[in-house]
Amino acid sequence: RKEVEQDPGPFNVPEGATVAFNCTYSNSASQSFFWYRQDCRKEPKLLMSVYSSGNEDGRFTAQLNRASQYISLLIRDSKLSDSATYLCVVVDNFNKFYFGSGTKLNVKP
Amino acid sequence: EPEVTQTPSHQVTQMGQEVILRCVPISNHLYFYWYRQILGQKVEFLVSFYNNEISEKSEIFDDQFSVERPDGSNFTLKIRSTKLEDSAMYFCASGGGSSYGYTFGSGTRLTVV
16 A cells, blocks of 8 residues: 555646645544645645644645545635646655655646 | 755765765754655655654665764665665655655665666
8 A cells, every 4th residue: 555645636726716625644643734735747746734623824734634635725716837747655663764655637718 | 045965966876875965954944854755656655763863764775774963964875785776856855744744855866776
């Protein structure tokens, strides 16, 4: 079983749409959770941390469900510039990062 | 904003040659990582480094790979006797601890011919 699983997509949405990505993880001892964004042929960049209470940063909302071992990312009012691959990252209790395979988002005019 | 710097940005090498990929992590960070990403595939963990030693390595990180932090600032990945399948983007990352996320360098694209 993979440590972190994501729907690869692609998700093709029109500008202004709301889109949600989910990610599941297998290690119940995982400590920290993040969403990274990766543009084509670029390095992953930290988008936001994910906290148990849920957190919001502008149009982006991240949530964590420890009982079901999944995290989610909601993007409201999608912009063309949101087009990228979104990587779910889970950190275990040895500070090792596990990456999901990424979900590709295409926002179209 | 502090950056992780990687050099070179692109390296082409012949199969069987040794390469050294260089990284300058953010200065007050304690944890250092190498990852690789084969074109079109997911980011894969290679090795983590803390307190001047390897803390964990993946099964990809076999005897042809080694890491060093020779002078307290640079963090290098050496690949001995490169193979065609080593062609990938290699990312260095550094961080202050798991709660803060990690910053990635812009990567070195290694092409083995």
